[in-house]
Amino acid sequence: xxxxxxxxxxxxxxxxxxxxxxxxxxxxxxxxxxxxxxxxxxxxxxxxxxxxxxxxxxxxxxxxxxxxxxxxxxxxxxxxxxxxxxxxxxxxxxxxxxxxxxxxxxxxxxxxxxxxxxxxxxxxxxxxxxxxxxxxxxxxxxxxxxxxxxxxxxxxxxxxxxxxxxxxxxxxxxxxxxxxxxxxxxxxxxxxxxxxxxxxxxxxxxxxxxxxxxxxxxxxxxxxxxxxxxxxxxxxxxxxxxxxxxxxxxxxxxxxxxxxxxxxxxxxxxxxxxxxxxxxxxxxxxxxxxxxxxxxxxxxxxxxxxxxxxxxxxxxxxxxxxxxxxxxxxxxxxxxx
Numbered sequence: 282x283x284x285x286x287x288x289x290x291x292x293x294x295x296x297x298x299x300x301x302x303x304x305x306x307x308x309x310x311x312x313x314x315x316x317x318x319x320x321x322x323x324x325x326x327x328x329x330x331x332x333x334x335x336x337x338x339x340x341x342x343x344x345x346x347x348x349x350x351x352x353x354x355x356x357x358x359x360x361x362x363x364x365x366x367x368x369x370x371x372x373x374x375x376x377x378x379x380x381x382x383x384x385x386x387x388x389x390x391x392x393x394x395x396x397x398x399x400x401x402x403x404x405x406x407x408x409x410x411x412x413x414x415x416x417x418x419x420x421x422x423x424x425x426x427x428x429x430x431x432x433x434x435x436x437x438x439x440x441x442x443x444x445x446x447x448x449x450x451x452x453x454x455x456x457x458x459x460x461x462x463x464x465x466x467x468x469x470x471x472x473x474x475x476x477x478x479x480x481x482x483x484x485x486x487x488x489x490x491x492x493x494x495x496x497x498x499x500x501x502x503x504x505x506x507x508x509x510x511x512x513x514x515x516x517x518x519x520x521x522x523x524x525x526x527x528x529x530x531x532x533x534x535x536x537x538x539x540x541x542x543x544x545x546x547x548x549x550x551x552x553x554x555x556x557x558x559x560x561x562x563x564x565x566x567x568x569x570x571x572x573x574x575x576x577x578x579x580x581x582x583x584x585x586x587x588x589x590x591x592x593x594x595x596x597x598x599x600x601x602x603x604x605x606x607x608x609x610x611x612x613x614x615x616x617x618x
Contacts, residue, residue, distance in 0.1 A: 287312050289314050293378075294373055299373045302372045302460045315346075315366075318374075320348045351376065352378055353381075361382065370390075383426065397421060398423060398430060398434060400486050404490040405489065411513035422435045432480075436466045436469070447516070496519060533587065538583050565609060573587075
């Protein structure tokens with residue numbers, strides 16, 4: 282391989298996370314011979330078709346684009362073989378790559394995965410890392426095989442998870458880190474210095490796909506666990522709370538903090554102890570101007586930013602003016618499964 286020239290790359294990706302990598306690879310001088318991305322999807326009130334961020338960027342750069350419904354199509358596979366690509370880079374694409382496709386590029390398929398493998402294999406590694414209270418995460422560039430994020434690791438970069446990180450803020454930093462890491466990996470591949478190592482057998486966890494069901498807050502959980510879930514699910518799908526008297530009007534909780542071990546500064550004088558042991562989880566302990574405390578498994582959670590259906594995100598003081606809540610009311614628990 283001529284080390285002076287860029288590699289011939291097929292790129293497969295769909296959301297903003299992937300677009301950052303595509304832009305970096307193209308800017309680094311590699312030849313993007315084809316971009317694969319998911320089909321346009323209806324969105325918004327008018328349900329008009331919207332292009333993926335990767336498709337928009339590929340059009341701006343004048344790159345060839347395909348939007349197959351499946352990669353098992355023989356004609357598409359023949360087209361991929363005819364491109365004689367050095368590698369395929371995959372980032373949050375959304376379609377399964379069959380064995381036939383994995384074997385087509387000269388150096389196989391490289392995946393940009395948003396965790397430190399083998400922790401958080403699967404669909405939602407960024408959110409699950411925050412939800413679990415992890416102190417750090419990162420990017421792993423891996424050689425793809427037929428398993429779910431089981432292939433050998435080629436390069437890893439670490440990133441701390443900050444106390445105020447949300448799923449959105451961590452996503453944005455990891456997108457930048459992933460773009461930088463894949464360019465470094467391709468440079469090493471071009472130089473012949475990229476080395477693979479198997480993933481450790483220990484420490485495997487799975488980041489299951491996000492659902493609206495698991496966004497519903499379980500108030501029997503410890504305060505820290507609830508707060509981490511609120512952070513993790515911002516902006517998608519949003520942590521959800523259900524007032525018992527309003528079961529058909531779920532409230533999105535966008536910001537919260539633990540309120541354990543006594544009265545928080547600024548609360549009304551004589552406020553109920555946030556750790557009230559007799560309160561059932563989900564019970565509103567305090568609802569006063571600027572303050573909304575809810576009992577949980579080990580104390581209380583202070584809700585800071587909320588949103589009713591059809592409204593916008595509001596600080597708790599503004600929310601309570603439009604939707605009064607009384608002490609003693611309850612947020613209902615998730616239905617047993």
